[in-house]
Amino acid sequence: MQSLSANSANSGAFPTPVVEPDWLAQHLEDANLVVVDCRFSLAEPEFGQQQYAQGHIPGAFYLDLNQDLSSPVQGHGGRHPLPDQEKLTDKLRQLGINSKSPSGPTRVVAYDNSRFAFASRLWWLLNYWGHSQVAVLNGGLAGWQSAGYGLSQVAPLPQAGNFSPQPQSGWTVEIEAVKQCQNQPGVWLIDSRSPERYRGEQEPIDPIAGSIPGAVNYFWQEVSDPDGRLRSPAALHQHWQALAEAEKVIVYCGSGVTACVNLLSQVAAGLPMQPLYVGGWSDWCSYLTSDSGA
Structure with a gap:
């Protein structure tokens, strides 16, 4: 089994696939970082968006499991088919996610409050589309608050990223x-x-x-x-x-x-x-x- 080289001791490295609240707090103002709130409830589809409006990590965008991270349900294919590539690509660009920039690909941190249940979907999708600079927040929003960090009700403005998906074969x-x-x-x-x-x-x-x-x-x-x-x-x-x-x-x-x-x-x-x-x-x-x- 391989060693976990991604969790490098080098403080300059982006600690994928998981980041700690302290790391995120220290890098929250980085120009090359995008934070995404992925909270959701299968029983109450509007729950995540409502919770986001009430308070989220400062600067975080919101992506909805049903509306953004999945495509409409068909007769077969399951309850959460993969999202339409063009539609989600446009959305990710509006979040300011870049595949290429002078400082490298955008670092993305996804979080939820459900033991990674929904943040991991975005983590996987970005990796599947060739964007490996993505991690989930350890402990989710509760971990962020337990570490003493605050929330915001201000939704960030749309950006203009250049995200370009490169689907991985065999995934x-x-x-x-x-x-x-x-x-x-x-x-x-x-x-x-x-x-x-x-x-x-x-x-x-x-x-x-x-x-x-x-x-x-x-x-x-x-x-x-x-x-x-x-x-x-x-x-x-x-x-x-x-x-x-x-x-x-x-x-x-x-x-x-x-x-x-x-x-x-x-x-x-x-x-x-x-x-x-x-x-x-x-x-x-x-x-x-x-x-x-x-």
């Missing part, structure tokens, strides 16, 4: 690719949902309970503590040590959102980025529903 898989390799030796299909949903005992969102045959369960909340802080690289190394046996790894969840937390933690442990089945269980079971005539 996503569709349902047919999952079917082809799901029971092959050496293939690890990781279900990131709660154990109850994985076992089919509960299903609060999708029409059918269960999991993809052959999948193993690694609950996304296990990589952080209750305060929303990512576990140490050593602890994450231990958590994912069984992956050393895998020839191929595919990660999924309900709809390609919280699976990104597991991907974040794997990168923090020094592992390479693994393919994401974006549609996840919501895509998989949509075919079961249609097959049954429901």
